[in-house]
Amino acid sequence: MxxxxxxxxxxxxxxxxxxxxxxxxxxxxxxFTAEKARVNQLMDEKPQFPDVTLEDNNGRTYSFTEFEGxxxxxxxxxxxxxxxxxxxxVNMSEVYKRIPEEYIGHDIQFLSISFDPKRDTPETLDTYRxxxxxxxxxxxMARIPKQQELKSLLDRFGVIVIPDEYGxxxxxxxxxxxNPKGHLxxxxxxxxxxxxxxxxTEILESGGKE
Amino acid sequence: xxxxxxxxxLLLLGLMLPPAADxxxxxxxxxxxxxxxxLVISGIFMAKFFxxxxxxxxxxxxxxxxxxxxxxxxIMVYWSLPRTMDEALxxxxxxxxxxxxxxxxxxxxxxxSWPKLSSFWKHALIxxxxxxxxxxxxxxxxxxxxxxxxxxxxxxxxxxxxFISTAFAMVVYLIYSYVMDFSKYE
Numbered sequence: 536m537x538x539x540x541x542x543x544x545x546x547x548x549x550x551x552x553x554x555x556x557x558x559x560x561x562x563x564x565x566x567f568t569a570e571k572a573r574v575n576q577l578m579d580e581k582p583q584f585p586d587v588t589l590e591d592n593n594g595r596t597y598s599f600t601e602f603e604g605x606x607x608x609x610x611x612x613x614x615x616x617x618x619x620x621x622x623x624x625v626n627m628s629e630v631y632k633r634i635p636e637e638y639i640g641h642d643i644q645f646l647s648i649s650f651d652p653k654r655d656t657p658e659t660l661d662t663y664r665x666x667x668x669x670x671x672x673x674x675x676m677a678r679i680p681k682q683q684e685l686k687s688l689l690d691r692f693g694v695i696v697i698p699d700e701y702g703x704x705x706x707x708x709x710x711x712x713x714n715p716k717g718h719l720x721x722x723x724x725x726x727x728x729x730x731x732x733x734x735x736t737e738i739l740e741s742g743g744k745e
Numbered sequence: 746x747x748x749x750x751x752x753x754x755l756l757l758l759g760l761m762l763p764p765a766a767d768x769x770x771x772x773x774x775x776x777x778x779x780x781x782x783x784l785v786i787s788g789i790f791m792a793k794f795f796x797x798x799x800x801x802x803x804x805x806x807x808x809x810x811x812x813x814x815x816x817x818x819x820i821m822v823y824w825s826l827p828r829t830m831d832e833a834l835x836x837x838x839x840x841x842x843x844x845x846x847x848x849x850x851x852x853x854x855x856x857x858s859w860p861k862l863s864s865f866w867k868h869a870l871i872x873x874x875x876x877x878x879x880x881x882x883x884x885x886x887x888x889x890x891x892x893x894x895x896x897x898x899x900x901x902x903x904x905x906x907x908f909i910s911t912a913f914a915m916v917v918y919l920i921y922s923y924v925m926d927f928s929k930y931e
Contacts (some may be wrong), residue, residue, distance in 0.1 A: 541805055545812035553819035560829060569831035569893065697897065705897045 570707055573693045574722045582691045584717045587684035589648070591666050591677040594657040599717065606643040608735065609711040610725070611694050613704055614663045615653035623708050624667045626728050630710065631674055633732035639740045645674035650685060650696050651704065652678040692719060712738070747797075751789025757848055760784060770834060770845060773893065774907045777782035781824055781847055788852015795853055803857050810861030813854035820851040821874075825881055831893045868919065875915040882908035 558564065566572035584607075590596045610627050612620040624647065631645055647669070649655035655663075661675040669676060680687040689696060696706045710723035710731050723731040723737075759765060760783055769780035796803055807813040823829060824847065832839040859867070888913030893901060 542808050544811055544813055545806040549812050549816045549819065553823075554818070556819065556823055560823060560826065566828060568827045569835070572828060572832075699897055 559682055574709065577693055577719060577722050581718045581720060584713050584719065585687045586681050587688055588681060589677040590657060590680055591658055591675045592661040592671050600643045602646070603717065605641070606715060606735070606739065607713040608643060608645045609713060610647050610708070611650055611689075611706065612647055613649050614655050614659055615651065615702065619706070619708050623725050626725050627710070628667045628669070629728045630732045630735065633728070634736060634739070640673035642739050643735070645669070647674070647676040650678065650679040650686075650689060650694070650706070652680050652682070652685065661715070718737045747767065747794065749790045750794035752759040752831065753787045753848075756783065757787040757844070760787065761844055768775055774904045777830060777904055778911070784844065784847035785852040785855065788848030790855045791848065792853045792856030796857060807854070807861070810858035811866065813858030814862060817851045817855045817858065818870070818873065820846050821876065827875070827893050827928045868922070871915050871919060875912045875919070878908045878912035878915070882906065882912060
């Protein structure tokens with residue numbers, strides 16, 4: 536039962552192994568970077584926003600349940616960041632402008648969370664928010680003062696933050712949407728403003744039935 | 746003969762030591778361009794042991810060297826995916842697979858296949874890796890996004906240039922082998 540040409544047979548076996556290896560390693564040719572895999576996994580798991588205490592740009596402190604019953608559109612940033620974060624926040628403000636006004640504040644809350652609580656005091660956040668046209672109410676900027684709580688949130692939402700030697704952080708960025716029950720339902724590409732705005736509007740229009 | 750296999754095993758064990766592994770993995774370019782090639786080299790050293798042990802297997806199933814070199818290429822391409830490099834740092838199973846696949850599924854077949862290959866296949870392989878490395882270099886340098894979550898963008902760019910330089914070295918070799926007649930030296 537052995538084929539005549541053994542090397543052709545073993546080459547074929549090796550190729551099959553290769554296809555299998557790549558299939559498994561990329562979740563069925565879906566995710567070639569860990570970031571894509573992370574997003575896919577988050578959308579599957581729909582993790583719950585953990586119970587953390589936020590301190591916002593007005594110095595108010597409250598738990599995340601403050602936003603219960605509303606969708607929450609979230610980004611993660613730190614204000615000393617000179618690269619991605621300003622772009623992320625500008626794009627967030629573009630999404631904010633594209634959401635029909637009647638939903639703002641009632642059905643959806645915008646929230647920028649700082650992962651640098653040491654430097655990002657309420658005062659700093661209040662200055663920073665103005666640069667992006669955030670009103671400090673329907674779009675708030677907040678820090679999570681307790682390191683432990685911050686870590687649990689970052690871990691659960693798959694936000695990877697690596698401090699570098701210059702006091703900056705390397706981090707992955709995305710738009711996150713949490714549903715009224717506190718479950719993460721969407722992780723969106725922060726560079727695709729229109730797509731994100733459309734998706735969020737669609738969800739709001741459907742009244743959360745999706 | 747068997748001495749080289751022992752050295753290969755020692756090299757592999759040395760690379761597996763947590764301090765050595767952590768150090769090489771802490772920088773992206775040493776992870777990809779030092780640790781991974783060293784793992785392959787440990788396999789090249791150890792190949793003699795397997796060739797002696799399973800003489801029939803290698804001569805039968807890898808007679809012309811093509812299946813072996815195919816396996817080598819697949820493993821190398823697999824470990825050039827940004828995701829696998831990232832996950833080697835975060836998932837133990839992927840890390841273990843790295844320490845097994847690179848020596849035994851890339852190093853060993855490379856040693857067994859290379860002398861069996863015709864010069865056509867040898868050049869085809871080098872051309873393939875030159876193109877692959879140029880493409881990866883391009884990807885890591887000019888990619889607008891951070892491809893690996895565990896490394897900084899600046900390290901990603903360094904790695905990209907590492908790929909381009911390696912590709913350049915292979916181009917130099919290809920030109921050299923085209924111009925020179927190696928058989929005169931053999």
